[in-house]
Amino acid sequence: MLLKNCYKTDDFRKLAMQRLPAPVFHYIDGGADDESTLKRNTAAFETVDLVPNVLTGVDRVDLSVEVLGQRLALPLFFSPTAMQRLFHHEGERAIANVAEQIGTLFGVSTIGTRSIEELGRHNAPKLFQIYVHKDPALTTDLIERCKTAGFDALTLTVDAIVAGNRERDYLTGFTTPPKLTPRSLLSFALHPGWSLNYLFREKFDLPNVSRYISAGSSIASSVTDYLDSQMQRSINWEDAARMVEQWQGPFAVKGVMSVADARRCVDIGATAVIVSNHGGRQLDGARAPFDQLAAISDAVGGEIEIILDGGIRRGTHVLKALARGATACSGGRMYLYALAAAGEPGVARAMRLLQDEMERDMILMGCSAPNELNASMLAPRDQSTG
Secondary structure (H helix, E strand, O other), X not given: OOXXXXXXXXXXXXXXHHHOXXXXXXXXXXXXXXXXXXXXXXXXXXXXXEOOOXXXXXOOOOOOEEEOOEEXXXXXXXXXXXXXXXXXXXXXXXXXXXXXXXXXXXXEEOOOOOOHHHHXXXXXXXXXXXXXXXXXXXXXXXXXXXXXXXXXXXXXXXXXXXXXXXXXXXXXXXXXXXXXXXXXXXHHHOOHHHHHHHHHOOOOOOOOOOOOOOEOOOEOEOHHHHHHHHEOOOOOHHHHHHHHHHHOOOEEEEEEOOXXXXXXXXXXXXXXXXXXXXXXXXXXXXXXXXXXHHHHXXXXXXXXXXEEEOOOOOHHHHHHHHXXXXXXXXXXXXXXXXXXXXXXXXXXHHHHXXXXXHHHHHHHHOOOOHHHOOHHHEEEOOHHHO
């Protein structure tokens, strides 16, 4: 498959599968346990149908929305994801460049592979995703570095205090940095393009944490071992409130799934809740974000921004989320497959296709702006007819 023949997320996924060694591909592709939540995240969008209005006179669409203090050209942005240079040597640099090109926000992970300082030089709006490590000095240092580097928003991830049971990683022997094992050697050998880039370009590093922690940078570690050994499990709402106060800027809580927790986010002064189950990689059997969106929107809509994260594969998925009460959407796999497939050109193509879908589908819905979408434009699908 060639990049020019990729038109949907699954096409980029197939191309990524061709280009990545199996351990790396399955790290992107996999979920926890039986992966039922991973599958449900996208399937949930098929439980409702769009109901368009016609003869509305719409001939152009303004997709822009305001999220986390930033005006974005479209209601979809790059969720923070870890270890991007494992998927393509450009890593987060490619995502930042595409965010600049299309006018959206990009997220950066604590365990990313480009530094806060490098990515801070990009002009696109920037969101830093913070994990609370056991070393409190590391958390304080990360926040201060983000302030100095000019990041626009901070998000606290709350659903990864222990690692999910990611069985694909056990089977493939995935670690970061990757290490050769009898199980993985053949797959690395059969993907010489990836392997040569990994061996002869910049040394793999987790620059945001490596000054404190060797695991994942100079010492190979599984993701499970890293999360279980380095993350602070006992964080609570008081800790989150202190972080809001320390940051003094737009602040999101990522991993919120219950109405009660969404209400607590309002109470501590957060700017946004990111309704997410970590891409189905943590608690298998958890509800899909789209399934929870209506309840959270009914409870706190208008009091706090609501970002739907997870399962986005089509422009119509974004429209359904907006109609159900989301302010905007974000996603990871939707661009990680494209990054792995072709670097920056792959990400640019994937996002342009999604943007085109959203513009086209908004016209077909009879809407000229995201705030015109509402719950009356969704109808439950009759499951008996498929």
